[in-house]
Amino acid sequence: MQNFVFQNRTKIIFGKNTEYQIGAETAQYGKRALLHYGRGSIKKSGLYSRIVDSLKKEGIEVVELGGVVPNPRLSLVREGIELCRKEDIEIILAVGGGSVIDSAKAIAVGAKTDRDIWDYYTRKAEVEDALPVGTALTLPAAGSESSTGSVITNDENNHKSDCGSELLRPVFSILNPELTFTLPPFQTACGATDMLAHVMERYFTQEPDIELSDNMSEGVMRTIIRNAPIALAKPNDYASRAEIMWAGTIAHNDLLGRGRVEEWTSHFIEHELSGQYDVAHGAGLAVVFPAWMQYVYKTYLPRFVRFAIKVWNVDYHPGNPEKTALEGIQCLKNWLKSINMPINLNELGVPDNRYQLMADGAVRYGNIGHFKPLTSKDIVKIFQLME
Amino acid sequence: MQNFVFQNRTKIIFGKNTEYQIGAETAQYGKRALLHYGRGSIKKSGLYSRIVDSLKKEGIEVVELGGVVPNPRLSLVREGIELCRKEDIEIILAVGGGSVIDSAKAIAVGAKTDRDIWDYYTRKAEVEDALPVGTALTLPAAGSESSTGSVITNDENNHKSDCGSELLRPVFSILNPELTFTLPPFQTACGATDMLAHVMERYFTQEPDIELSDNMSEGVMRTIIRNAPIALAKPNDYASRAEIMWAGTIAHNDLLGRGRVEEWTSHFIEHELSGQYDVAHGAGLAVVFPAWMQYVYKTYLPRFVRFAIKVWNVDYHPGNPEKTALEGIQCLKNWLKSINMPINLNELGVPDNRYQLMADGAVRYGNIGHFKPLTSKDIVKIFQLME
Numbered sequence: 001m002q003n004f005v006f007q008n009r010t011k012i013i014f015g016k017n018t019e020y021q022i023g024a025e026t027a028q029y030g031k032r033a034l035l036h037y038g039r040g041s042i043k044k045s046g047l048y049s050r051i052v053d054s055l056k057k058e059g060i061e062v063v064e065l066g067g068v069v070p071n072p073r074l075s076l077v078r079e080g081i082e083l084c085r086k087e088d089i090e091i092i093l094a095v096g097g098g099s100v101i102d103s104a105k106a107i108a109v110g111a112k113t114d115r116d117i118w119d120y121y122t123r124k125a126e127v128e129d130a131l132p133v134g135t136a137l138t139l140p141a142a143g144s145e146s147s148t149g150s151v152i153t154n155d156e157n158n159h160k161s162d163c164g165s166e167l168l169r170p171v172f173s174i175l176n177p178e179l180t181f182t183l184p185p186f187q188t189a190c191g192a193t194d195m196l197a198h199v200m201e202r203y204f205t206q207e208p209d210i211e212l213s214d215n216m217s218e219g220v221m222r223t224i225i226r227n228a229p230i231a232l233a234k235p236n237d238y239a240s241r242a243e244i245m246w247a248g249t250i251a252h253n254d255l256l257g258r259g260r261v262e263e264w265t266s267h268f269i270e271h272e273l274s275g276q277y278d279v280a281h282g283a284g285l286a287v288v289f290p291a292w293m294q295y296v297y298k299t300y301l302p303r304f305v306r307f308a309i310k311v312w313n314v315d316y317h318p319g320n321p322e323k324t325a326l327e328g329i330q331c332l333k334n335w336l337k338s339i340n341m342p343i344n345l346n347e348l349g350v351p352d353n354r355y356q357l358m359a360d361g362a363v364r365y366g367n368i369g370h371f372k373p374l375t376s377k378d379i380v381k382i383f384q385l386m387e
Numbered sequence: 388m389q390n391f392v393f394q395n396r397t398k399i400i401f402g403k404n405t406e407y408q409i410g411a412e413t414a415q416y417g418k419r420a421l422l423h424y425g426r427g428s429i430k431k432s433g434l435y436s437r438i439v440d441s442l443k444k445e446g447i448e449v450v451e452l453g454g455v456v457p458n459p460r461l462s463l464v465r466e467g468i469e470l471c472r473k474e475d476i477e478i479i480l481a482v483g484g485g486s487v488i489d490s491a492k493a494i495a496v497g498a499k500t501d502r503d504i505w506d507y508y509t510r511k512a513e514v515e516d517a518l519p520v521g522t523a524l525t526l527p528a529a530g531s532e533s534s535t536g537s538v539i540t541n542d543e544n545n546h547k548s549d550c551g552s553e554l555l556r557p558v559f560s561i562l563n564p565e566l567t568f569t570l571p572p573f574q575t576a577c578g579a580t581d582m583l584a585h586v587m588e589r590y591f592t593q594e595p596d597i598e599l600s601d602n603m604s605e606g607v608m609r610t611i612i613r614n615a616p617i618a619l620a621k622p623n624d625y626a627s628r629a630e631i632m633w634a635g636t637i638a639h640n641d642l643l644g645r646g647r648v649e650e651w652t653s654h655f656i657e658h659e660l661s662g663q664y665d666v667a668h669g670a671g672l673a674v675v676f677p678a679w680m681q682y683v684y685k686t687y688l689p690r691f692v693r694f695a696i697k698v699w700n701v702d703y704h705p706g707n708p709e710k711t712a713l714e715g716i717q718c719l720k721n722w723l724k725s726i727n728m729p730i731n732l733n734e735l736g737v738p739d740n741r742y743q744l745m746a747d748g749a750v751r752y753g754n755i756g757h758f759k760p761l762t763s764k765d766i767v768k769i770f771q772l773m774e
Contacts, residue, residue: 001629003402008395014646015390209626211614212634215606223599239596242388246646247599255642258401259633 001209001259008253010146011172018176019047019136023054025172029132030090032061034083036104038068038096045182051095051136063087068096071274072103073155077117080107094135098142104133105150105168120163121152123365127165136174139183140245141191141282143198143252145173153275160275177241185232189339190282192228195248196221197285201264202257204371206300210260217256218310223247228339265369266292269379272358277350286341287348291385293329296372301325345386355383388596388646395640397533398559405563406434406523410441412559416519417477419448421470423491425455425483432569438482438523450474455483458661459490460542464504468497481522485529491520492537492555507550508539510752514552523561526570527632528578528669530585530639532560540662547662564628572619576726577669579615582635583608584672588651589644591758593687597647604643605697610634615726652756653679656766659745664737673728674735678772680716683759688712732773742770
């Protein structure tokens, strides 16, 4: 086990009707809030008015900025930063999914600095201050509700990039599984895929002696795998929606990665895909992850054998562990198909071949990969496995 | 899944040589620290001087209070409170095991109030303020390094009682598994038993639909069960010591109890035992927990069947689930025996029968038990099962 530091400040407020607590929680951080959201689904669902009522009851002045889209844009972030300065905003409330939360985090950093916000997403500056962000989550997927990360797309050059800091963990996050009953099946499935990927990015490591986090990670993966199809079949089933929502947070709150070398290659490759083609992040991961596995599994076979046995209940083949490992990868693909995720670039709707461009993009800060170090050439081959 | 709130502020600094970071961490909270410890083992091991050097390097004034004993005493807590006031202490550093940390937490509360500290341990007052506590853990067991709780024994009347508050979570805890290499086997085994009990107190619930925390809890239990015998056989084995140390924190940082009704009956009963006879807490739990299981398992058999299958790998007996459940309890007893824990009152060294006195003590604030509500009469019967 490697040395590590673990701290996560986010207060998780989980369960039915918890959105009514947003006013009281927000009031602890200030009286002027920016309410940040997407394209209006929270108005249709009635969530918007419950949130605003709760805030007004606590005497909080609300300034609004809607319009966040999936793969959230730098241009809207810049608009939010201006608004925060003009309106003396003290806390940003993100009501929505990971895109809204990531956008809010970027605004929170930008509002506290004179530097250009994109510098923080291109390794030119490190976060030293940020406004507090509170969230009410409507789409369990990205784990941004208690993570250090934010991913933004620069709409001038299609460059999708991330920024990370402990200061970006939300101060509170409200998680009511009932708010996810109305999610379209595609979004539910993309969310489940994304959170499974967050566990897998930490699970696939060559680090020995990480039994506790292996055991916990396998438990989280099995929970996602069993519950996503239930939620798809019965959208109003509170039990499975709750398991998925809580799993999405645990998958990405950093607990499962402590003591291990983490991977993140599939995420880097997927960011190139969705930067270029604006595909849904979860759907992109469904295509990238199995191809990455296929390309690297021989590097350290025992890890893939364990994945097959402990996560997918595959029998161990004493004379042929490679068969066990490959069965595990096939189980993952079958599960993705069963929840209607694409598993190749064609199904994902990618119209052309920009492999070299994307591979070069993925290594723009140097070669990637810990499980197996990868060059741009390797990544082109991984794209070919997605065909 | 029940509604819940989860937040844990403690910064965990885990791994080799991490004790050298105590000065820099402490300096964030003040320049005057009370160094609280036990009966001198940290001086023999050299840890004491490494800690003091690190603190001095940061210009921190150190006031000392040693002498904490297992089942830490109220009288020493009172002494510590006086010392904090006299010396204008800004942070308390607990270097040792759970007893030292619990004692430090009590001092931290007492130093910030004019009320008698024992009021906070007898449900007469709630914690509203406390000095920050930092820890360097030497005995993984109690989980106090990131928990809300503190347990103190009033040496005037042998009453052992607890106090809990978010304000009692340490601000940082330093966990170096190497510091546990020299633990006597009995303490290693008591620690493993205590942390297993912390998971079990949360695991045995009648709450349905708690799959994620069940899966994670079972993973943590299996980790403790597999690694404790390894650490006993090879005291200097870093891998198993690290698994145990991290498991001890996870077992009691509240993560595994969220969404569930928690139990804690065996702990309440054990507090009476160690209040009366000053036995080691872990050894007491080894005697109490199986007896409690034996008394309540029929109340909700499926939970004990799952425990047997998922934690102990017992085969499910389709025609006789009770047999499966009882095999699980027997596996626990066998494991406790294998690590040389007592499993009856005689082996624990309890010289006489104060069952009624202890049973009355356990229900002094009302009947206890969620899995099965218990009266004083029930608890006497549970004591009889420990014979």
